[in-house]
Amino acid sequence: MVSESYKELLATTASICTVLQFLAGILVCKKYIINGTTGDTSGFSFVACLLSCSFWLRYGQLIGDSFVIWVNITGTFLQLSYIAVYTKYCTQKSLILKQFITSVIFITVVYFYSIINQDKAEVTSQIGLLSCALTILFFASPLTMLAHVIREKNADSLPFPVIIASFVVSCQWFAYGILLNDPFIQMPNFLGCILSAFQLSLFTIYPAKKLIDSHII
Template sequence: MEEFLAPLSKSLQPYKDHIAQGATIITILQLLSPALLVNEIRKAKTTKNFTIAPFIGGGVLSIMFVVFGQLMNDPTTIKVNMIGVILSVIYITAFYIYTPIEEKFNVWFKVGLAGAFSAIMIGYTKYEDPNLVEQRFGLILTLLLYAVIASPMTELKEVIRNKSTEGLPFPIIFMGFLVGLSWLTYGVVLNNAFIILQNLVVVLLCGFQLSFFLIYPSKKVVKDKKKRN
């Protein structure tokens, strides 16, 4: 693949900095999207009916990508995901503030598990064969990324049954598509097969989910029928 894409990579080299800046800006916008959920929690003044999973998941992924950026010696990846780590800390802190006293221990427990997992992964990179660590750690990171990106697909059964995309988070999916596309382009510039394949799957997963918004409305058909009656 790298030999096949070499000519395209070479032709894009003059635009490398601009493509990197574009990918950075789009990723930061995606990292800011959980702020909308935090605002909903602030309005409700409680975390009841909300989950901390998106904030913890985003934080773990950001930490993993910082480590991966260090393995690749890529300043852009490190810089963007350091911002993600900082934002995740802010989101988790805000979540904790609005968590009822009886539930605060659960927050600490989940954060502790995430921290332990991150520490284990970081430790793994220190002891793995230097010739294999980038590839193997990248595979682990890719599986985690796919799990997060594909999570809305658990709602597709309901979407098809109700013929409505009301349960799908369009902004998150759409931003995921744009981020995947921008980093796919950056991967082509670097002529890095791993980054290309990783983000190609992200684009395909998000694109598949977005296609349902073209097929079904964002409101439940049942409600529309009730209104007509």
């Protein structure tokens, strides 16, 4: 039997690492502010993360898990801040506003449904499945980049620190999901572990060209 103190320690470290991962958006927004524009970058990743955090927040409320609740309250607040900065500096404000309004309507409808439905077990399962699906889609988003890396046999374009952070966070939440015996927390984070590990392996399979060139010289 796993002690509650160990479970809380794992959840605390996972929450801290997740919040630190969320804070990476500050660097992105800082670049927007310095340049005075978002350039060609898309703000959809902020919207997608807002959706994910919002639904995990509701799931945390339904299962009564304070760690899941607070980490996603923080994530939701940060994503709203990032969307505000992106909207201020982007050239196509109508697009990001449409995405944001659509996501808010979707979140509102799901929250309202989860409140009026009296079958808590059914609602918890449905919200958990939705949260799980959104997280899997989020983890699957780099697959197009992986195809490019494999085709070019060059891993230079992959963000190594981000992948390491993703791997650590996924492993922590996967372990926490096992302790809770919660398949909705286990499944997306297990896939996150696998995908992150595969991306890390590409740095060994396709060493950075700069490193190769330095050995040749």
